[in-house]
Structures are given as C-alpha cells and as structure tokens.
Amino acid sequence: MGAPTNYYVRHTNGVDSAGRGLSHATAYQTEQYAIDDILATHGKGADGDILNICDSALEGVGNIAAGGLSLAAYAPSQTQPFSMRGYTASAGDRGRGALKVVGSPGLFAAAPQYTHLADLDISTTNSGVYDLIAVGRRSSISACSVNCTPSGGGTIRNGIAGTADDITHFLGNYVYGAFSGTGIYVRHSTVVMGNYVVQGYTGAGVTGIGGGNSYNAYFLRNIVILKHAASIGYSCFAYSSFEGNVVYQTTAGTGRGIRSTRFCNHIANNIICGFSGVGGIGINIETGPLYHVNYGPNAFWNCTSNLGSGITTLLSAADVALGADPFTDAANGDFTLTATAQAALRNLGWPGQYLGAHANTNSHITIGAIQYGTGGGGAVSISPWKGMIG
Numbered sequence: 001m002g003a004p005t006n007y008y009v010r011h012t013n014g015v016d017s018a019g020r021g022l023s024h025a026t027a028y029q030t031e032q033y034a035i036d037d038i039l040a041t042h043g044k045g046a047d048g049d050i051l052n053i054c055d056s057a058l059e060g061v062g063n064i065a066a067g068g069l070s071l072a073a074y075a076p077s078q079t080q081p082f083s084m085r086g087y088t089a090s091a092g093d094r095g096r097g098a099l100k101v102v103g104s105p106g107l108f109a110a111a112p113q114y115t116h117l118a119d120l121d122i123s124t125t126n127s128g129v130y131d132l133i134a135v136g137r138r139s140s141i142s143a144c145s146v147n148c149t150p151s152g153g154g155t156i157r158n159g160i161a162g163t164a165d166d167i168t169h170f171l172g173n174y175v176y177g178a179f180s181g182t183g184i185y186v187r188h189s190t191v192v193m194g195n196y197v198v199q200g201y202t203g204a205g206v207t208g209i210g211g212g213n214s215y216n217a218y219f220l221r222n223i224v225i226l227k228h229a230a231s232i233g234y235s236c237f238a239y240s241s242f243e244g245n246v247v248y249q250t251t252a253g254t255g256r257g258i259r260s261t262r263f264c265n266h267i268a269n270n271i272i273c274g275f276s277g278v279g280g281i282g283i284n285i286e287t288g289p290l291y292h293v294n295y296g297p298n299a300f301w302n303c304t305s306n307l308g309s310g311i312t313t314l315l316s317a318a319d320v321a322l323g324a325d326p327f328t329d330a331a332n333g334d335f336t337l338t339a340t341a342q343a344a345l346r347n348l349g350w351p352g353q354y355l356g357a358h359a360n361t362n363s364h365i366t367i368g369a370i371q372y373g374t375g376g377g378g379a380v381s382i383s384p385w386k387g388m389i390g
Helices: 030-043 340-347
Strands: 005-009 049-054 062-064 084-088 097-101 116-117 120-124 131-135 138-140 145-147 154-158 167-173 174-177 182-185 191-193 196-199 207-208 218-220 222-224 232-236 240-243 246-250 258-260 264-267 270-273 280-287 292-295 299-301 303-308 315-317 328-329 334-337
Touching: 005 030, 030 049, 049 097, 049 258, 084 120, 116 120, 116 131, 120 131, 131 138, 145 222, 154 167, 154 174, 182 196, 207 222, 222 232, 232 246, 240 280, 246 258, 258 270
Parallel strands: 005 049, 049 084, 062 097, 084 116, 097 120, 116 138, 120 145, 131 154, 138 167, 145 174, 154 182, 167 191, 174 196, 182 207, 191 218, 196 222, 207 232, 218 240, 222 246, 232 258, 240 264, 246 270, 258 280, 264 292, 270 299, 280 303, 292 315
Antiparallel strands: 328 334
C-alpha cells in the first residue's frame, strides 16, 4: 500500500476550478468543491486522499453550510480512506486549518466511515447542532480543537444508532464550549486517549466522555473538567478500561467521576476530585452482576464517597486518599501535580512490578495522567493540546 494523494484548500487565496488542488499554489477554495472535484476530475487515489486545509492565520476560516459536507459519492473505504488536516506551508507540517459549521446537522451530512481529521479548529454558529462532528466506524479525530458554543447537544461522537461501529480513535483533542450532552460520545471499541474536555454549559445532564452503549472502550490519560454539580466525568456500559484519567469537578458534585452501568471493567490509576455534594461518588457501578477484572489503585480528593456500589475484584490495590487538591492550578488549566501529590502518587500505579522469573522491572507509574518517574524531577508530559488551549 502506498501513500494517499494530497490536495490543498486555501479559504482566501484558493480557486474552485476543475483540475486544481494538487499543490499549495493551485489550491481549491472550499472543501465541498474539492471533495467533488477530486472524485470527478482526478479520481480517488489508489490509497485514498488527504485534503490539506491551510492555516487560519493565513487563509481565515472556511464556512461549512447547512447540510454539512457530503462524502456519499466519495464513499471512503478501508483501502481508500478520506482525511482532512491542517497545514501552513506543506502537507503534514502541523499547521491549523479552521472550519465553522453554520447549519445542521454538523460538519458532515451523515457520519462517514474510514474518515480522519487532524490539526483542525472546528466551531459552530448553530445552537441546534447536536453532534458537531459525527464519524462512523474505523475513523479518527486527532489533535483537533472543537468548540461547541452556542449550546448544542454534544461535540464529537462515533457510531450510528443501531450499528456496531468499531475501532474509532479520539486522540489528543481539546473539546470545550457549551455542549449540553456529551463532550466526546463513545460507542463500541473506541480508543479515547489524551483528550482535554472542559464543560462550558452549566446546565444538568452533561457527561465529559462516554456513552450509554459503549463497551470494549479504552479511556486513557484524558482530563475532564466539570462545571455543574450533577455532571458525570466518564461513563460506559461494560467491558471497558479507565486508565490514568483525571476528572475535576469545580462545584460540589452530586454526580459520578467514573460511572459504569454494568460489569467487567478495568479501573486503575485515575485521579477523581470534587464530588463533595450530597450523593457524590468518585467511582460507581450502577447495576449488576457486580464483578470487575481489576480495580485500583485510584486517588481521590474531596468526594462524599470515594466508592459506590459494584466494586468486586479479583485484583485490587490500595487507593490513595489525598489531603489536598493535588493539582498546581486546576482552575487555570495546570494539571501538573503539586510536590505533595507527587510524593503521594509516584510509583504507586498499577502494575507496580512485572511478573516473570527474569522480569525484575518496576513500572514506576504515577497515578494520574502525568508521569514523574522515580525521583524528584519534572513531569514527563508531551501535551497534545499545546497551541490549542487559550
């Protein structure tokens, strides 16, 4: 398999004319024209196509009209996927293209499969958009800034109701604004890693990351900030892993930090803070059978109850009850650990020691999203949100 074919869009200096788009100098001007002309004039690349969208500092923001982008004719497939990503001067240089959704249903007319987005800043002007970005199976959204203001239902999701969508990745995104549903809506077999989700809407019923039908999902090293007492940090159905996440409730939370409606989840190395309202619980399993493959250690601060129902384990490790806010300045987005928290959480993560006659290896895992190693040095953290968070 070779490489996808690169095409280019410049919102100010591009021209929508047949046969263009193969270089920065001959860029298209709009995304839908580009998609249609790639198919009609150039033909689908043997290994798919990438639509590179020039940095908004140079070319401004592209408006996506009501109805959304249609990939129905293009029909991305496993062997011929379709991608959109930002660039500044050359493909893949990590510039940041910008798109604004100005009508329903969202960025896409229908959730496309085998579709990938990266290095894009996406916003909306429409309060009626429920799923600002919806993608189907074997797709990904990576290193995108997604602003769902004014109020909508949710920001990004995978899956189409009634289908077993799978193997979708949400990696290193900054999701924020007035979403009133779920920040990152997850269905089956989804990897959600390194995302930073900030609830801007202050009404009830918000979940940072999760989905009622999600199973076989992996929630890894995400940070969720909540701003309504009844909100939930992470939620799933069953058979999922929650590893090294942070949820920080800024009010006296009455909801749940991590919530599962069923069984057989792996929940370890997470930090949960602020569920201090009446009935607030750090980790809770709602219904049975009440069985987990692995639980703990996790760390808690300022929760009415650290653990609720359903915590039954074969493997378990001691939780850490923190005596103070573990973060340097969470209110301003600094989730590095204080010196006290580093001392309390370093080297206590699971697994602590690899098994095997010759595996004399300590994992030195710090509980939480940021790793600090064995000594008192600085945190090991390559921020996927650098340049996106204002």
